[in-house]
Amino acid sequence: MLTSISYTGAAIGNLSYGWDDNKNKASESITGTMSGYDDEDRLINWERDDTNLDESWGLSLFGDWDTFAENTSTQSRVHGDAHEIISAASQSVTHDVKGNMTLIPAVLRPGSDPLALSWDLDNRLVSADVDNDSTDDVFYQWDALGRRVARDDGTTISVYVQNGQQTVADYTSATAATNPTYNHVCASDIAEPVVRDGTGGLRYYVRGQQYSITALTDSSGTIKERYAYDAYGTPTITDASGTARTTTSEGIRYLYTGREYDDVLDLYHYRARMYDSTAGRFCSRDPISFDGSRWNLFEYCGCSPVLRVDPRGERWQTWVLTCGNxxxxxxxxxxxxxxxxxxxxxxxxxxxxxxxxxxxxxxxxxxxxxxxxxxxxxxxxxxxxxxxxxxxxxxxxxxxxxxxxxxxxxxxxxxxx
Known part of the structure; x- marks a missing residue:
């Protein structure tokens, strides 16, 4: 099992990991976290050493969060027959007939208004109302292969150029093909951004064991921003010294498990589906049905988010074991x-x-x-x-x-x- 990741040169951060006898991640040093599991190897306790964030879950047999406790606050949830959330802390969560979330209440968006979502016939997010005024504020466009190719927030239209399942360039609308806003270089893994070039200069991604981005540096190795996450991926952004920021100053969108975060919607783009880290689940049913989870079409990573990843939004994965031959x-x-x-x-x-x-x-x-x-x-x-x-x-x-x-x-x- 991976026990540490160290960086040479100027100090960026050294990560070390502890594992229990069932190969569950028990600790992670860079954020000072400790994890506890039930008999099914599902995460039920997670805490930071500084006591600023303690989380625990009461899980159903099917992986639904019956209760969720954060520090001293406990939230109860009610789920339907298809394991969709019906309510959280008595606030209603609504879905369309195909199981797509259409209203995420304020209790699942701390500090923000309820979020209304609209979906196309292929269960792809096409628009969102972020300020509860019944007018859509953010729009997505998709190509025939199901890849997100554009985002419009009413101020800026961004166009994403794809190579397979990876974004290789960003453009602002009406700019020349020779003038991308950003170019992206990714490693061979589908969830591994390495470097970004363009506005602001070169930026290098520093990642942890799950491909989550922990820091962003410039070409000289100077830290521009740091990133930490709770167990299910809600990000905390700080400057190099650790002072909190409400949003990124670097325009970064690759964060938890290397996936793209929309900080207006507070949702992650996991290719096949959108993921809500506060709710700890996907916003839609699994497009491959029970080939992913055999009992819960909304569940994220089998309730083991600090160990597993799901870069396609379809089924979780970590590593392979195989014989030496x-x-x-x-x-x-x-x-x-x-x-x-x-x-x-x-x-x-x-x-x-x-x-x-x-x-x-x-x-x-x-x-x-x-x-x-x-x-x-x-x-x-x-x-x-x-x-x-x-x-x-x-x-x-x-x-x-x-x-x-x-x-x-x-x-x-x-x-x-």
């Missing part, structure tokens, strides 16, 4: 050691599991051959929990199911999707 199939550099001489045995058969992206088809048969003789097991949500022996199964997706018997633990450092 797969290194020969996938090639050097594709795999890195996850824990020196760490081994797994039958006691892990019921451990919590993690979903990952697929390998290219050309690797599938080779991976099956390389893993022959190993016990192959899915690393994914419980809906994917199957155990296959000797790469033999009526299922045709053996190649994406990984487990270990007395083998060194290897993790994918890069997932080929």
């Amino acid at each position: 797969c290194a020969a199939v996938l090639g050097p550099g594709a795999l890195t050691c996850m824990g020196a001489n760490e081994t797994f045995d039958d006691s892990w058969e019921e451990c919590m599991t993690y979903y990952v992206g697929n390998l290219p088809w050309i690797h599938r048969q080779a991976a099956k051959v390389a893993c022959a003789g190993c016990v192959i097991r899915i690393i994914g949500p419980p809906v994917y929990r199957w155990v296959l022996r000797n790469a033999s199964s009526p299922c045709n997706n053996t190649w994406e199911q990984i487990a270990v018997r007395s083998e060194r633990v290897i993790r994918f450092s890069q997932l080929i999707r």
